[in-house]
Amino acid sequence: xxxxxxxxxxxxxxxxxxxxxxxxxxxxxxxxxxxxxxxxxxxxxxxxxxxxxxxxxxxxxxxxxxxxxxxxxxxxxxxxxxxxxxxxxxxxxxxxxxxxxxxxxxxxxxxxxxxxxxxxxxxxxxxxxxxxxxxxxxxxxxxxxxxxxxxxxxxxxxxxxxxxxxxxxxxxxxxxxxxxxxxxxxxxxxxxxxxxxxxxxxxxxxxxxxxxxxxxxxxxxxxxxxxxxxxxxxxxxxxxxxxxxxxxxxxxxxxxxxx
Amino acid sequence: xxxxxxxxxxxxxxxxxxxxxxxxxxxxxxxxxxxxxxxxxxxxxxxxxxxxxxxxxxxxxxxxxxxxxxxxxxxxxxxxxxxxxxxxxxxxxxxxxxxxxxxxxxxxxxxxxxxxxxxxxxxxxxxxxxxxxxxxxxxxxxxxxxxxxxxxxxxxxxxxxxxxxxxxxxxxxxxxxxxxxxxxxxxxxxxxxxxxxxxxxxxxxxxxxxxxxxxxxxxxxxxxxxxxxxxxxxxxxxxxxxxxxxxxxxxxxxxxxxxxxxxxxxxxxxxxxxxxxxxxxxxxxxxxxxxxxxxxxxxxxxxxxxxxxxxxxxxxxxxxxxxxxxxxxxxxxxxxxxxxxxxxxxx
Numbered sequence: 001x002x003x004x005x006x007x008x009x010x011x012x013x014x015x016x017x018x019x020x021x022x023x024x025x026x027x028x029x030x031x032x033x034x035x036x037x038x039x040x041x042x043x044x045x046x047x048x049x050x051x052x053x054x055x056x057x058x059x060x061x062x063x064x065x066x067x068x069x070x071x072x073x074x075x076x077x078x079x080x081x082x083x084x085x086x087x088x089x090x091x092x093x094x095x096x097x098x099x100x101x102x103x104x105x106x107x108x109x110x111x112x113x114x115x116x117x118x119x120x121x122x123x124x125x126x127x128x129x130x131x132x133x134x135x136x137x138x139x140x141x142x143x144x145x146x147x148x149x150x151x152x153x154x155x156x157x158x159x160x161x162x163x164x165x166x167x168x169x170x171x172x173x174x175x176x177x178x179x180x181x182x183x184x185x186x187x188x189x190x191x192x193x194x195x196x197x198x199x200x201x202x203x204x205x206x207x208x209x210x211x212x213x214x215x216x217x218x219x220x221x222x223x224x225x226x227x228x229x230x231x232x233x234x235x236x237x238x239x240x241x242x243x244x245x246x247x248x249x250x251x252x253x254x255x256x257x258x259x
Numbered sequence: 260x261x262x263x264x265x266x267x268x269x270x271x272x273x274x275x276x277x278x279x280x281x282x283x284x285x286x287x288x289x290x291x292x293x294x295x296x297x298x299x300x301x302x303x304x305x306x307x308x309x310x311x312x313x314x315x316x317x318x319x320x321x322x323x324x325x326x327x328x329x330x331x332x333x334x335x336x337x338x339x340x341x342x343x344x345x346x347x348x349x350x351x352x353x354x355x356x357x358x359x360x361x362x363x364x365x366x367x368x369x370x371x372x373x374x375x376x377x378x379x380x381x382x383x384x385x386x387x388x389x390x391x392x393x394x395x396x397x398x399x400x401x402x403x404x405x406x407x408x409x410x411x412x413x414x415x416x417x418x419x420x421x422x423x424x425x426x427x428x429x430x431x432x433x434x435x436x437x438x439x440x441x442x443x444x445x446x447x448x449x450x451x452x453x454x455x456x457x458x459x460x461x462x463x464x465x466x467x468x469x470x471x472x473x474x475x476x477x478x479x480x481x482x483x484x485x486x487x488x489x490x491x492x493x494x495x496x497x498x499x500x501x502x503x504x505x506x507x508x509x510x511x512x513x514x515x516x517x518x519x520x521x522x523x524x525x526x527x528x529x530x531x532x533x534x535x536x537x538x539x540x541x542x543x544x545x546x547x548x549x550x551x552x553x554x555x556x557x558x559x560x561x562x563x564x565x566x567x568x569x570x571x572x573x574x575x576x577x578x579x580x581x582x583x584x585x586x587x588x589x590x591x592x593x594x595x596x597x598x599x600x601x602x603x604x605x606x
Contacts, residue, residue: 057519062461078487106514
């Protein structure tokens with residue numbers, strides 16, 4: 001028996017969840033891989049718990065909607081009628097098909113956390129070009145809705161974010177964020193995005209042709225990069241830095257740092 | 260000598276036509292099958308009318324008062340046209356009412372026999388009449404008119420309400436391919452009224468399209484933006500009983516491509532409009548044409564929408580297709596003009 005057991009252990013076992021076509025129907029975390037499992041002399045090694053989850057939604061949870069609506073950035077969630085103008089004008093969607101502001105807003109309206117959880121890896125990828133907000137016929141302000149989404153995802157799925165993205169958001173993003181605000185007087189979301197990627201150790205993805213770098217080239221080529229910079233840009237950025245400086249000095253927050 | 264014009268139907272269109280003609284000095288005979296004037300709005304006790312939520316009584320009440328106080332209008336209640344025949348350019352009709360039969364000659368005729376609410380019981384998937392908490396828009400309109408917004412099953416405020424659009428409309432399965440035009444606007448109006456009465460109640464509208472055309476769109480925006488009414492895309496295919504005295508709406512969310520089975524305290528079916536049995540009856544009796552949707556056929560939908568295919572017989576209101584009360588009143592006036600011109604030329 002023991003020998004047989006050893007022989008089996010050399011049998012290659014597929015990567016977790018590999019070969020599963022309808023992955024969105026399966027809860028990855030529930031899958032159990034057993035390379036050497038013999039029960040009562042029967043070899044039952046393999047992949048377990050791949051039962052398809054129930055696909056039927058059985059409730060609309062409006063508490064999520066209420067929570068978003070109370071935030072400054074998400075106050076207009078009740079306006080969205082799902083026309084898709086935001087996703088159509090989105091800078092990110094053509095690069096990451098799974099980043100769909102229209103669908104995210106809908107999931108938030110109906111409180112579909114089960115589905116939102118599957119998008120924790122892309123939900124925060126808004127680069128803040130505000131094209132969607134400019135084009136939204138209902139003035140929902142989807143760009144800021146994505147901010148509301150990121151905040152709520154962080155609140156509801158902290159483990160998911162930590163384990164899957166190796167980013168201790170609170171500390172590291174705060175440093176990047178403050179550096180930008182204090183250093184340049186403005187928030188550059190594209191910069192925030194790439195810095196966060198770097199902090200997460202996703203440099204390969206950042207530099208690979210097919211992802212970030214490719215995206216940047218593509219955006220330069222078709223002019224989107226330029227329009228991102230132009231859109232909603234106030235005159236005299238440096239004045240905002242002075243204003244922030246003044247404010248912090250006035251409240252005494254910055255003095256400590258200067259000392 | 261004054262003209263004689265017959266107006267069949269005492270709803271918004273017929274009342275308005277009769278009043279306009281009477282103002283011109285015409286001898287009008289107004290024939291109504293019910294025991295009262297006012298048509299469906301009166302029959303089903305509509306409370307408030309879109310788009311401005313004014314009391315229905317302001318409109319229907321005024322029309323009824325106008326007709327009742329005008330001596331040029333001879334009123335026949337609980338009446339019907341027993342026989343009808345052409346007499347050269349004129350028409351001869353026998354009007355049968357509770358006071359007996361009367362034969363009269365008319366210079367022209369206006370048909371304003373209106374519509375019937377689609378009966379959701381005809382479409383079993385909605386379980387209407389099976390569950391107390393599944394009602395339709397005319398039921399809710401009557402309930403709200405009586406100041407009652409609670410669940411029919413237990414008289415308690417509903418926690419959540421589903422409004423299902425396109426019931427009996429745009430559905431080959433029930434034989435109605437057309438859009439009933441007003442149900443979307445009535446539904447968002449009712450959603451607003453529900454939310455105003457019970458702010459804590461969650462209201463969901465299941466839609467395929469929301470067709471609040473023209474300025475009616477304002478109500479739709481108001482429902483969402485001021486009352487947090489949530490729209491969910493997908494038609495409900497089945498209503499079954501759920502736990503804790505709820506009814507489950509089963510459907511597909513076509514935006515997220517996922518099936519749902521959601522329990523609701525109350526379901527409101529936005530049932531559409533039909534030509535009713537009176538349309539073929541009128542077509543048969545008067546010798547005019549019926550269209551493929553079961554309404555009376557207009558001679559030319561664009562150029563002469565108030566004429567039937569027979570000279571001297573005119574059409575007004577919802578008997579030619581689904582329409583709002585405001586449109587029916589407009590058509591009453593327009594058909595009155597056509598009927599007056601015809602009578603003037605031939606009398």
